[in-house]
Amino acid sequence: xxxxxxxxxxxxxxxxxxxxxxxxxxxxxxxxxxxxxxxxxxxxxxxxxxxxxxxxxxxxxxxxxxxxxxxxxxxxxxxxxxxxxxxxxxxxxxxxxxxxxxxxxxxxxxxxxxxxxxxxxxxxxxxxxxxxxxxxxxxxxxxxxxxxxxxxxxxxxxxxxxxxxxxxxxxxxxxxxxxxxxxxxxx
Numbered sequence: 668x669x670x671x672x673x674x675x676x677x678x679x680x681x682x683x684x685x686x687x688x689x690x691x692x693x694x695x696x697x698x699x700x701x702x703x704x705x706x707x708x709x710x711x712x713x714x715x716x717x718x719x720x721x722x723x724x725x726x727x728x729x730x731x732x733x734x735x736x737x738x739x740x741x742x743x744x745x746x747x748x749x750x751x752x753x754x755x756x757x758x759x760x761x762x763x764x765x766x767x768x769x770x771x772x773x774x775x776x777x778x779x780x781x782x783x784x785x786x787x788x789x790x791x792x793x794x795x796x797x798x799x800x801x802x803x804x805x806x807x808x809x810x811x812x813x814x815x816x817x818x819x820x821x822x823x824x825x826x827x828x829x830x831x832x833x834x835x836x837x838x839x840x841x842x843x844x845x846x847x848x849x850x851x852x853x854x
Contacts, residue, residue, distance in 0.1 A: 672722075675715055679723035680730060683707040684737040691739040697815045699752045699801060702739035706826040708759045709789050712766030713781060713834030720763035728756060754800025755793055762792045770834070778835045785827040793823075 686707045691700030712720040727737065736743035738756075747756065769784045770776075794816060802812035837843050 672719055675719055676723040676726055679707070679711045679715060679720075680727045682710070683723075683727045684730075684735075687737045687739045687741075689739060693740075694818065697801075697818075698750070698805070699755065699797075699815075699819075700739060701819060701822055703826070704739055705790075705793065705823060706830050708762050708793070709766060709785050709827060709830035710833060712763035712789070713770055713785070713830060714837055715763075715767060716771055717764045717767035720767040721760045724759040724763045728759060731756075749804070751801045751804045752797070753804065755797035757800070758793045758796035761796070762789055765789075765792060776835065776838055778831060781834050782828060782831040785831050786824065789830075790820075790823045790827055794819075 683704055686703040689703045691702045693700050708724060711723045714720070715723060731737050731743050731747060732745050734744045738747060747753065766784055766789050769788060770781060773780050798812045798816050799809060801816070802809045805812070807815075
């Protein structure tokens with residue numbers, strides 16, 4: 668791994684920690700809060716690419732597991748990985764990897780393509796892993812967990828839209844594009 672890779676990974680770990688400073692929105696009917704950190708996952712995959720995006724999320728989760736309170740609401744420690752939001756957290760590396768992989772496959776970068784990937788793969792993959800774990804931990808039927816999670820969709824669509832626009836603008840910048848592609852990843 669090159670110095671640029673390590674620097675970019677560390678930058679996104681810090682960015683995820685900064686997003687964790689924004690207080691979560693707690694809902695009365697579910698223990699899973701609404702946070703901005705989903706935005707960071709979508710950005711990591713889109714900007715850093717598959718490998719670096721996944722590594723940034725793995726390092727972030729390891730730092731959280733070590734007890735550093737980087738999750739929204741000042742949460743940290745190994746206990747967050749056995750709570751209702753554990754599945755959502757564990758989906759971060761896979762989601763960043765898949766987003767980075769799919770965006771890198773486009774021959775021409777378009778905002779619509781990035782948004783489509785963020786909505787269909789990014790948000791869907793987080794839900795696909797997070798909802799069943801939430802149902803298991805809370806001892807509720809899967810259908811009930813799906814119903815509880817419907818409240819997150821408008822906010823996640825907004826976060827996916829913001830992330831798509833930022834990824835599009837960042838990757839269209841010649842300086843940033845050259846820096847990121849200088850040691851382009853091969854999969």
